[in-house]
Amino acid sequence: MSVVMEEEIKRWTARRKSALVLEIIQGKTTVSEASRQFDLPPSEIESWVDDGKRGMENALRAKPEDVREQYERQLKDLQEAYGEAMLELRARKKLASLLGKDES
Known part of the structure; x- marks a missing residue:
């Protein structure tokens, strides 16, 4: 995990969520690893990943x-x-x- 992600997180801001989602997409970590490390339900992290993918897809459309x-x-x-x-x-x-x- 990156240095940014290793600190104890008290509040999951959009920036922190997107950093974690990016690390998952890049293969630097997995949902299960992140779930254990940050004591979050895997379903919540998977939801963030899904939201991130939808957001990226929309951003890359010709007409978002x-x-x-x-x-x-x-x-x-x-x-x-x-x-x-x-x-x-x-x-x-x-x-x-x-x-x-x-x-x-």
Whole structure:
């Protein structure tokens, strides 16, 4: 790990996160090593890596999307998924009531 990353980190700023993500992408460390060293869940570090890759991909596009567009698209996708889940839940409850089962 680099000297910057060896100090005890009390707050994970965007700069520190990006430095760690860059080291992971460059192969200087792994998610599991960083997880152990900084006492962070691997899923959190993997999320940072995914966010970093998405950000790099967007930055390198001929016509980058702004952050607001990205979040609006993500919000729309999540709302659609929620709506579908609610419809499925209602359908299951209706089916259960028609079949005489009391499913909550």
